[in-house]
Amino acid sequence: MKVKEVVTLTEKTDFIFALDTFLDEFKNSEDKLLLLVEEPPISPYLTQEQYSILSAVAEKLVHDHKLISSPNWILKKKYFLKQPYFQFNTKNKEYQDFLSKNAIPEFAKRNLFFDENSIKRV
Numbered sequence: 001m002k003v004k005e006v007v008t009l010t011e012k013t014d015f016i017f018a019l020d021t022f023l024d025e026f027k028n029s030e031d032k033l034l035l036l037v038e039e040p041p042i043s044p045y046l047t048q049e050q051y052s053i054l055s056a057v058a059e060k061l062v063h064d065h066k067l068i069s070s071p072n073w074i075l076k077k078k079y080f081l082k083q084p085y086f087q088f089n090t091k092n093k094e095y096q097d098f099l100s101k102n103a104i105p106e107f108a109k110r111n112l113f114f115d116e117n118s119i120k121r122v
Contacts, residue, residue: 001025003058004040011045019057032065039073048081052110055079060106081111 001009001022009018026035036058040051055074062070073079086096099113107114 002035002038003054004038006054007040007043007046010050011043015046015050019053023057026061032061033067033069033071036061036067036074037071039071039076049085049112052079052081052085052112053107056104056107056110056112060104063106079110084111084113087114 003022006015006018006022009021022035026032029035040046040054055076056079058071058074061067062074084096084100086099090096090099096113099115100108102115103113104116
């Protein structure tokens with residue numbers, strides 16, 4: 001399963017299930033970069049935050065698996081949020097502060113703030 005197929009699967013199930021399915025298949029793949037190269041298509045089923053998450057996940061996988069190159073699409077401006085988005089869309093200021101201080105770099109640069117446990121499959 002390629003990262004772009006997360007979009008197609010989300011249309012039939014939900015984003016978290018689709019992303020988890022991709023990550024499970026990525027883990028066992030021989031050619032990991034091939035699964036990341038193609039940019040996800042535009043779909044009304046995904047939010048801007050979810051597209052940003054896909055981009056952050058792809059970049060983190062490139063870094064964590066020491067892949068020799070990064071897909072060009074992951075650094076496109078459209079994958080960087082203007083407003084911060086916090087895990088669970090929390091409005092709790094203390095939790096937002098915690099997430100900001102413990103931000104995963106590939107996510108934080110896109111204005112996404114999640115704790116490490118929330119992306120343990122990545």
